[in-house]
Amino acid sequence: MARVPYVESEDVPEQHRDLLVSSLQDRPLHVYRALGNNPAVLAGLRGFLSSLWSDSGLTDRRRELVILAVTREIGNEYEFHQHVNIARDVGIDDETIAAVSGGKFDEFDGEEAALLRYAVAVVRGEVDDREHEAIAEHYDESAVVGIAALAEGYAGLGGIIDALGVELEGEFVGWKPGEGGGEDGE
Template sequence: MARVPYVESEGVPEQHRDLLVSSLQDRPLHVYRALGNNPEVLAGLRGFLSSLWSDSGLTDRRRELVILAVTREIENEYEFHQHVTIARDVGIDDGAIAAVSRGEFDDLDEEEAVLLRYALAVVRGAVEDRDHDAVTVYYDESAVVGIAALAEGYTALGGIIDALGVELEEAFVGWDPTVE
């Protein structure tokens, strides 16, 4: 059960009402409705997440792979579930989603495997020079900053979701979407 109420649009200032609605799903999401209890934080967080999406230096596919790996690592069902749908929309199949969920990157190309190992090292607070050097083979400094921020941004969001007890809008797809 959520620890804060899910606000309705009338409960937030008019300039923030559109932030309750997912731009991808065209419906209010519990995470935004929970954050709507503090509209300024909602606005700031949505702006930050939007920047991570558009400015991380990653393709849509690679961004979603990072988010799936990170949200699985922190065991955040809410964000993993939301991003399974988004991952599918950008062409990631359920087999790849399941492999990323298991931490198995062998079926990905080398760049994606390096990227996910780096993102997980960021989340674990264990980035070593070899991790940094490996990712810089494929990404410039701007993208490395974007990747680290993306990984930590979704770690922070997952922590907020857990603290507030935000519930999924529908049944959890599962850590392995190939299993029904």
């Protein structure tokens, strides 16, 4: 059970009601309904996440790979689950999702492998000169800032979700979708 109530549309000011609804799923999500207990914070987070989504300097595929790697690293089932579906929508197959979830970054090309390693290093607080140089070989300064912000933004969102006890809207797809699902994906 969530630690805060899931607000209804009528519980928030009119100017924030649309923020309870996922633009991709066209329905209210528990995460937004929980955050709706503080409509100003909901608005700020939605704006921040929207910027990360569109301004990180990554393709849709690479953005989703980063989000999957980060949410798996922090163990946040809610965001991982949501982004498995988004990843599939942008053409990422379950085998690739399972490779990200399993930390098998060597299975990716040099640029994507560097990107995934960097994203995980960011959330672990382990970015050193070597990690920075590896990502800088593939991305300019603007994109490196976007990637670091994307990684930490979703790590932060995952922490909020965990603190509030936000529940999935359905059954967890598993850490390795297509390989039996379940809690540990195996």
